[in-house]
Amino acid sequence: MQPSARIAAGIELLSQIEEAIECGGAPADRLVADYFRARRYAGSKDRRAVTEAIYAILRMRERLLWALGSLSHPVTARALFILYLQQEAPDQLGLFGEEGNTHAPDALDEHEAALIKAAATLDWDKAPVNIQVNVPKWTHAGFEKRFGSELIEAVNALNETAPLDVRINRLKRPDDTLNNILSNSSELFEKHVFSSDGYRSSSRVNLANEKAYQSGLVEVQDEAAQVAASLVAAAPGMQVVDLCAGAGGKSLAVAPDMKNKGQIHAFDISGGRLKELRVRLQRAGCRNIQVTRLAAEGDGRALALAPLAGKADRVMLDVPCSGSGTWRRSPDQRWRFDAEGLKNLNEVQAGLLREGAGLIKPGGRLIYMTCSVLPAENEEIVENFLANSGDRWTAVDYRSVWAEALKSECPQSLALNSAFLQLAPHSHGTDGFFVAILERRA
Template identity: 50%
Template sequence: MTPAARASAVITLLDAVETALAEDSLPADKIVSNFFRERRYAGAKDRRAVGGEVYSVIRSRALMSWALDEVGLERTGRSLFLARLAFKSGDIDVFGADHPHAPEALEDGEVDAFKAMKNLEWTDAPLAARLGIPDWASEGLIQRFGYDLSRALTALNTLASLDIRVNPLKRQATYGPGIQGFQAVPMSPIGFRAAEPVNIRTHDAYRSGEIEIQDEAAQVATYLVDAAQSQQVVDLCAGAGGKALLLSALMRNRGQIYAGDVSAIRLDALRLRSKRAGCRNVQIMELPESGKERDRKLMDLYGKCDRVILDVPCSGSGTWRRNPELRWRLNDERLRKMVEGQRRLLAEGAGLVRRGGRLIYMTCSVMPQENEDVVDAFLALNAAGRWRRIDFRNIWTKAGLRGAPPPSQAANNLDLQLIPHHHGTDGFYVCVLERGQ
């Protein structure tokens, strides 16, 4: 692809992302993958260049939107790309270039706007625009990070590295992943991190189930479940099963893991991954979102489970490095409803735990409203010693994690809150609750 053709592709994709945000439809990564699936002539370098530019614009969308407001341009894929060129002091010759796939030539008003944006004092933009803070998230981010807000958001706006783990059922961690360019991560004993971008899905080790893609934070969270090989575990919001599969391997295919989710598509992916990974103790349950049928499917598990994992649906604010457009999909009302759902799931999951068993509540969020606040509200309703928090540091070494427990960014000393600029992982929260005898 020529530079002009790449520019046209970026604009087309940005328009599609803007439409998806307005309609709350496809995620950006799906939009990009669909685009190139229909254009197989595009080479790997073109895909990386176009995709990288699209995500750069998404990460800086708030700042680009501020610039467009300053010069009176409506936000579109074309104008966002133009603002990005102005920010980078780029060349506008790609517009109207002598190429069949070039973007249309700029109108006089667009040229004037481009020149005006090049002369903007970008550092004078509001803090929320420079850091990409949506209105709904400002209170929670300030509460979490305080004076460290700028450093935290800079990390959340930086492209994440690729983390993988070996599958203990098929490969020993001491042998490494069998792929060049990976280094061991500091906390997970089976995790590795790539220094450069790698298309891991093309490697035999991935296709054979010897390795899996999983951020180190999720690996750590799964280790903190600390399930014995004979125990009965429920993963109530299993999704595509990353934690269930790792737990299956850590339990050496013994005991029983019930992996439930409301999405048939995600559970179909789990079935394929489970077969590839050689997991035989994972029982998959498709659950309705609510109602009597959901209660019926869970009835036999009430009060009988040694461990219940609740990786609840959340804002995904801890994954903005990978999914930067997520921040623009929420608002105050949606966050409120999400928190209500998290509280309902926590109450439901608690009912499945046997006496002396544990519930592990987790999110890929950095928002206190979704993390400590949800657990605090649950404990306030379940006083008199029925439930207690377990200090994650007391589980760390026994569970098999590497090194000393890291400093947590949680509001208390008992829960684990991982954040990118301190731990090098996604933002991830884990609280271990134990039911009284």
């Protein structure tokens, strides 16, 4: 692709992403993958250049929207792309309508030329703080409550590019290191700070070509999720329920702690995600994961869970959430919710917590998790549950479990309740992730 063709491709792809944001369609990463899968003529450099531009726009979208509103210009993907170039690569604006190039984007019209001129004189620093750091209004109060004086630092970290984290599968190589497992890329990784089995690379690594990945010796998983799985503190012979299993990342991480003894009951409402889990567990050599699709609600769901009522040693509850802690990886996620959507999520989260609690036997534990940093999805949900459960449940301090389950130094939590664990990129280097460990007394 010529540079002008990359711009045209970027505008076309951004149009698809903007439409998906508006109607709740597929996430940006899937749309990017699908776009280039259908255009195999695009080389690796072309794909990288277009993708980097798209994600840069998403990471500054709130500022771009503010600028368009301030200049009374309609919001379109093309306008967003033009403003992005005006800010980051103004020399490329001359590629619009490039003479003799049929793949170039259309020439700038008079309104777009006026937009560029006006944007050059706009005082971008006058934008409100939440816009400066690309935080939608519906999240701002929650971010302030969580981070306080560290707000700018915390949100800026969420706007950075996420590293690649992997986990060694101890079911297959219990005592090995990544250097021995990866044939081509091990020098690009360094050991995790917190996770016992994890490694991180800030460089581009094509794991798909690694035999270790293809054979299930390593799994892609953020360090925070690995830590959360360790804090389940599962042991051989236990009955463990993964109530919102998705594609099974937590189940696969817990299985090595159980040494394929006992049972992990992996439930989800998505047949597609569970189909992926079945492929992954075969590849990983997991023999103690039982995969079951649940109805979203109603008698069928209750009937499927009834045999486990009051019998589980552990329930993992990685509930649906806003994903605010994963904005480094999915920057478009922040515009897929609003205040009303968060309220609806909170009702789902509280309902799942009550449902999961019904499966725990006396002395067993429920581990509530989200990949969010918002207190409304984390402490507030758990503390409301505890307040309404009498003395049947108690919060277990994450630090006491950490000392038994992990070999690393226990980090200080950003949670508003010191018993709970809240991780965040700016302070821990992980995704934003919350864990509360609850124990049934009777």
